[in-house]
Amino acid sequence: MATPLTPVITAHWDVPDLFTLDGYRRTGGYRALPKALAMDPDAIIGTVKDTGLRGRGGAGFPTGLKWSFVPQGDGKPHYLVVNADESEPGACKDVPIMMANPHALIEGVIISSYAIRANHAFIYIRGEVPQAIRRVAAAVREAEQAGYIGTNILGSGFDLRVTVHSGAGAYICGEETALLDSLEGFRGQPRLKPPFPAVAGLYSVPTVVNNVETITNIPWIINNGVEWFRLFGTEKSPGFKVFAVSGHVVRPGIYEAPLGITMRELLEYAGGVREGGRVKFWIPGGSSVPMLNEDHLDTPLTYEAMAEAGTMLGTGTPMVFDDTISVVKSVTRWLEFYKHESCGKCTPCREGTYWITGMLERFEQGHGADADLDLLNEVCGHIMGRSFCALGDAAATPYPAAVQLFRDEFVSATRTPVDETFPPAAGYVFSAVGAR
């Protein structure tokens, strides 16, 4: 039986004023907050642990476990930092959440802060999305005016400040320790772990860094409980997921479904591949995870099944490319991105992205060298696992996966420019049927 769509976070996005306090309250918003404030903070951490909720930012680390690493009774301030620096190529689900339902995020922030005993929370939003920043900032003000943020919230004795912080254009700040350096007023460069942020995070005190979608799950977990949450998904990947399907599909957009739905099912809901096309390759969760082809359309979109298939669920935002797209050009463009966004701290990533990009650009122009096919794999191997953070690993990911699936195309690009083999206009989405 087909996996149904199950709107939870997105269930009321068609309410025109959902982004306001009134709109959110009319759909049941802020009912979890008093319930949570009546609970023992450790009981909330226990509940989140029991749900098995895994971080929705890409790594999939169990959220409740992360919260439980924060030392309690240590006499230090604690911080919650929401990672809203959504910048991974292909990822486009946190910005819509913040635009459509910022109060759900805020309610999650308040409850999560209470659970980890943080009295100051930060929401670090990439600077290039001013409308999302406005909506979150307005939601914070409304929540303050309603007494949900401030001192002695709803008579509980719990105090919380929330600061919205605008980034300034740096993909690397999506990496949690780089984000913390950035928030402290430095260049956004990753820190060596351990110590992990739960022990020494913002200003070197215990800090939880969670993704927007992860925190937005919390009000529903408090309202509806562990048993309900586990009705969705699998044992190792429980819950619902805001999938964002982009690329050559008829109806690109947001599709919320249980983890474990397949790409074939998501494609069907999205109206299928555009007319005349078939799936050439697709990427389950951002350019940092290995690409797959048609063979894996029936693989469940779970953390474990994607890992078994040699890739990762990542951000759960599949990009779909049809036969008109050159894999050589796609990978080259991604590597140009990683080269631009490498913070420069670690030599393998800084130098490796430079050399890989140069070699790939020669392939794109039809001048690739046969020997470079293997040399590229070797260079990627020298980056993988040899940098502080996952950006290096991410940069070393697209090429090996692509050459394994589409070696012929790289061989062809030793002789023929890719724009001859794959005329660019064929890939455009506005030529045949007009602009969407």
Next chain:
Amino acid sequence: MALDESVRAQMASIVERYPRSRSAVMPMLHLAQSAEGEVSDEAMRVIADMLDLTTAEVTAVATFYTMYKRRPVGKHLIGVCTNTLCGLLGGDAVYAALTDRLGVGHDETTADGMFTLERIECQAACTHAPVMTVDWEFMDCQTPSSAVEVVDRLARGETVVSTRGPAIRDFEATEHTLAFPDDGLAGQGGEADDMMLAGLRVAHELGMSAPPVPGQES
């Protein structure tokens, strides 16, 4: 001097948001950029003085992040996403059409100071490809002709409205918003659009919904 007393007072108020003053450096740089259209040497000195940092420490931050500009930006900053998905789905053609129309390339400004053009990275809007931004406000689902029409209308002083945000103001106004986000425009841009509602609509059509809470089935 563009960093007058009022700007300095606003900068000082930003510091109060953070447990440690240095954290204010990024919003302060956005604010300086809103006053001067770039991050000037003077602005970095002022910020360094206010935060008790060296100028070098502020310069290190200002030169790390792509959104801080060390040269004057045009009235409007036009960005076209040319990362893989947007670029190959048509962003490359959108960018080419704009270079033709404006006569400038990446990171260049038109002679009249109206437009700076940039190839930009992924904007977290891949479902709305090809994506353009004007002063960082979303202009989703562009074609070469729609993009050219946007800059033509801006050049004529006509109102252009973001597909998911307010009417376009200018680069400096957006930079002010990044320093002080509660600018009264949060209600602009209206409700969720077709792409954001795609799955919800299919679920409604097919009668699909999340399972009820155990014990509370109606």
